[in-house]
Amino acid sequence: MISGRPSGLRDTTCPGCGVTHDALAIINTDEPVQPEPGDVSLCIHCGEPSVFDDNLELREPTKAERAHLISHPALVDAMLEIKRLNGLL
Ligand SMILES: [Zn+2]
Numbered sequence: 063m064i065s066g067r068p069s070g071l072r073d074t075t076c077p078g079c080g081v082t083h084d085a086l087a088i089i090n091t092d093e094p095v096q097p098e099p100g101d102v103s104l105c106i107h108c109g110e111p112s113v114f115d116d117n118l119e120l121r122e123p124t125k126a127e128r129a130h131l132i133s134h135p136a137l138v139d140a141m142l143e144i145k146r147l148n149g150l151l
Contacts, residue, residue, distance in 0.1 A: 071097065077122045078110030102131060109144030111137070 074083045086103065088095060097103070101114045102123075111131050112120035123131060132138055145151045 071118060074103070074118075074120045076105040076108060076110065077112050077120055078105055079108040081105060081107040102137075104137070104140055104144065106144060107148060108150065109141040109148070111141065 071086070074086075075081070076083065083103075083106070086097070088097075097114045097118060099114055099116045099118070103112050103114065103120055104110070105112065111123055111128070113123050113127060115121045142151065
């Protein structure tokens with residue numbers, strides 16, 4: 063896992079709860095990478111997924127994207143764990 067702020071990435075705002083993120087953790091690689099349009103982010107505050115748009119700002123996933131995302135048990139487990147840790151469940 064890589065944590066921090068990739069160069070050039072501005073603060074992002076969760077479209078689900080409005081919290082501003084000033085860093086991110088990349089969990090599917092140990093290589094330092096930049097987020098790309100279409101990459102998925104989980105908010106550490108509310109646990110909701112969002113998607114990087116063409117300007118690398120976060121937007122809510124479409125219904126089709128959300129249906130695809132929640133078909134991944136590991137992602138749903140992470141969403142639920144964040145919600146549990148933050149007292150949202
Ligand atoms: Zn959020």
